[in-house]
Amino acid sequence: MPLLALAGYAVFLTLAFGLRSWVHLRRTGSTGFVGLSGRAGSAERWGGVLFATALVAGVAAPSLQLAGIIDPVVALTGAAGAVSGLVLWAAGVAATLWAQFVMGDSWRIGVDGTERTAFVGGWPFRWVRNPIFSAMIAASAGLVLIAPSPLPLTALAILIFAIEIQVRSVEEPYLARTHGEPYVRWAAHTGRFIPGVGLGVGPASER
Numbered sequence: 001m002p003l004l005a006l007a008g009y010a011v012f013l014t015l016a017f018g019l020r021s022w023v024h025l026r027r028t029g030s031t032g033f034v035g036l037s038g039r040a041g042s043a044e045r046w047g048g049v050l051f052a053t054a055l056v057a058g059v060a061a062p063s064l065q066l067a068g069i070i071d072p073v074v075a076l077t078g079a080a081g082a083v084s085g086l087v088l089w090a091a092g093v094a095a096t097l098w099a100q101f102v103m104g105d106s107w108r109i110g111v112d113g114t115e116r117t118a119f120v121g122g123w124p125f126r127w128v129r130n131p132i133f134s135a136m137i138a139a140s141a142g143l144v145l146i147a148p149s150p151l152p153l154t155a156l157a158i159l160i161f162a163i164e165i166q167v168r169s170v171e172e173p174y175l176a177r178t179h180g181e182p183y184v185r186w187a188a189h190t191g192r193f194i195p196g197v198g199l200g201v202g203p204a205s206e207r
Contacts, residue, residue, distance in 0.1 A: 001082050002062035002072075005147035008089050009059045012139055015093060017109070020100050024107060034110030047165030048110070054159035058140060061151040076148035085145025092139025099124055099131040111174050119179045121186050127195045129186070130171075133163045134193045167192065172201050 024032040036048035064070045100107055102124065106117035124131040140159055144152045175183045184201060192198030 002065040002147040004082075004086075005062040005143045005152075006059070006066070008086075008139075008143050008146060009062070012089070012093050012096075012143075013055070013059075016096050016100070016136070020097070020107065021109075023101075024105075028105055032108050034108050034112045034115075036110065043165050043169040047162050047169060050158050050162035051166065054140075054155045054162055057155035057158065058143065058152055061149055061155060062143075062147045064151065065147055065149050070149050070151055073148040073150065073153070076145065081145045081148070085142040087142070088145065089139050089142030092135045092137075092142055095124070095135035096132055096139060099135060103132075111170050113174060116178055119175075119182060121190075126190065128191050128193055129198075130163075130167055130193055133167065137163070137193075176201050 021031040021033065024030065036045055039045065061070070065072060102122060103120050104118075106120050108115075108117065128134055137156075137160060140152075140156050144156050172187070176187075187201045188199055190199070
């Protein structure tokens with residue numbers, strides 16, 4: 001199913017990045033792309049680099065499988081896995097777009113520390129603080145199930161690691177500085193990626 005996975009990546013990237021950026025540009029005059037933050041070698045910079053690496057590896061994996069350069073993980077292949085992956089991918093794409101559009105003009109790719117955006121805490125942000133990232137992970141996991149091989153599995157692991165760095169080292173400190181007590185109170189009862197898990201900001205969020 002590598003061709004289906006490749007098509008899935010194309011649709012996801014077009015909608016989650018292309019379409020959303022185009023809509024944001026029409027509404028605000030900006031694409032919403034802020035770019036990498038932090039000095040070279042910092043956690044912030046590594047988070048951005050690893051995120052981009054995961055996306056490139058994820059797209060390359062089904063292409064390499066189609067070319068016969070990498071082999072599938074036989075234990076994960078089969079109709080049941082492919083159907084489950086397709087359902088997970090579709091739900092992840094839909095949830096990503098929903099969360100992006102709920103953010104409205106506050107949506108960004110990256111963080112500009114000098115910018116102050118409006119605080120967003122409505123659905124689905126009442127359940128989790130980072131629903132876009134949660135949904136992206138779900139969509140990526142679905143594509144892994146559609147065309148499983150070592151490379152997309154590695155790309156998924158890198159994506160999760162990159163998102164953890166981005167959220168913990170860049171976004172949470174920025175939001176805490178920008179919104180102060182309202183953000184801290186919200187974070188205290190809203191999970192980071194899963195409802196009820198990763199409450200709070202900083203060391204307290206490990207519980």
